[in-house]
Amino acid sequence: MRKISPRTILILVAVVLVAVFGLRGFFGPSAADKAGKDHDIAPVTVATVEARDVPVYAQAVGTVMANATVQVKSRIDGQIVAAGFKEGQLVRKGELLFQIDRAPYEAALRAAQANLQRDQAQLANARLNLGRANSLVKKGYVSQQTRDGATADAKALAGSVAADQAAVDQAQLQLGYTEIRSPVDGKTGPILVDAGNIVKANDAGALVVVTQIQPVKISFALAQQNLPKLQARMSEQALVASLKAHDDGEAKDITAPIDFIANTVNPTSGTIELRATYDNPDMRLVPGEFVDVHVRLDDLKSALTVPRDAVNTGQTGLYVYVVAADKTVEMRNVTLLYQDTDIAVVEGELKPGETVVTDGQLRITPGARVKIVSTTPNAVNS
Structure with missing residues (x-):
């Protein structure tokens, strides 16, 4: 068999390559070539830059x-005989919460009233004596000293009557404290001291x-x-x-x-x-x-707004990708003035009506071609 020279092999390879590329040029680019070019175009979601008034929150x-939170306590000593509410009940100011045994305080009030009546009777008699002494001293039947003594007795008994009246008022006040009423409109908590227990004035613990x-x-x-x-x-x-x-x-x-x-x-x-x-x-x-x-x-007022997802962070600060008419993107630096969960208010080289990328930024670089697959509305801040 005759041996083929290296030069002949090179010539044959060259002829084959020329034939392949010639046919490719005649029939156009292959499906693979088209797929490769389509792969270079990144799909993105976009939104429109808008100018509007934005409330800042x-x-x-x-x-x-x-x-108000009130710890209800007793102002007197005594036994709780009843609770006038249910736990967790809504009560109005003045409603009865607890009833303390009234008997000891009713007895104390009657005693104070009795003392008052006794001293009032004695005061009335002393004033009569003083009147008689004033009449007799003018006639010389009694001495000035006797009249002065009658005057002192009347004044002393008047003081006793005033003290008795104060004791009656105090007894009535204490009797009133046997009814523990709500100081405010509100909701009751759990009953902390049950009926039957003895309580003391201003105990450390509250009743409710x-x-x-x-x-x-x-x-x-x-x-x-x-x-x-x-x-x-x-x-x-x-x-x-x-x-x-x-x-x-x-x-x-x-x-x-x-x-x-x-x-x-x-x-x-x-x-x-x-x-x-x-x-x-x-x-x-x-x-x-x-x-x-x-x-x-x-x-x-008239602030430039974009969806919050349109704003990215780079080495030189914040920026957005703007989609040009030829579907290429360029990077624009912006300053963030305000943002909430939906929108960002920015200033920079942006104009109302321009299109910014809100999703797909990781797949693009400045100058890259993009394909818009969906549009995000610029959310309204209210």
Whole structure:
């Protein structure tokens, strides 16, 4: 067999390559080539830059507080004979909570009244004696000393009558304390001392705790940087907190006027406490419950807004990808002025109506071609 030379092999390879590329040019690019080019175009989701007025909110987690919490105690010694309420019951101010045995205090009142009647009778007789002494001293039948003694007796008995009247008033007051009534409108807790027990005046332990839950207060703290805007807005108009309980699901927010701003900043946390008052007509809020609080601080006029997902963080700061007319992207640096869960307010080299990328940023670089697969609405902040 004749041996083929290396030169001949090279010539044959060259002929084959020319034939292959010639046919490829004649029939056009292959499916693989097309797939490769399509693979270079990244699918993205976009949104439109909008200019609109944006309200600025401060957010915090607040705690619901009772408007008043009263530990009900006895003001006298005695035995509890009955409770006039059920545990957890709503009571009005003045409603009977506990009844203490009245008998000892009724007896003390009768004794005080008896002493008063005795001394009133003696005072009446002393005044008659004084009148007679005044008449007789003018005629010289009695001495001046006798008249002075009658005068002193009358004054002493008048003092006794006044003291007796005070004792009667005190006995009536003590008798009134046998009925322990609610000092506020509120909801009772558990009964802490059952009927039959002996209680003493101002014992350390309470008989029951009554919590006023209509209205309630909501306490929350905001960063001290918000204080100037809070004060400015409060001076211009009512400052209102928008509240939502953590377990309310789709329930609508409720609003409550802010009526307290603390007079000092907490040096540890750098925050200042605020409180709002809510009438709580349906008792929706319960003391100790956590609520989300939003406070409207300011309004940004004609601000440039984009969805929050459009803003990215790079080595030179924050930026967005803008999609040009030829479906290529360019990177624009921006400054973030405000953001919430949905939108971001920015300033920089952006114009209303431009298109920014909100999803798919990890697959693109400046100058890359993109394919828009969906559009995200620019969420409304309210």
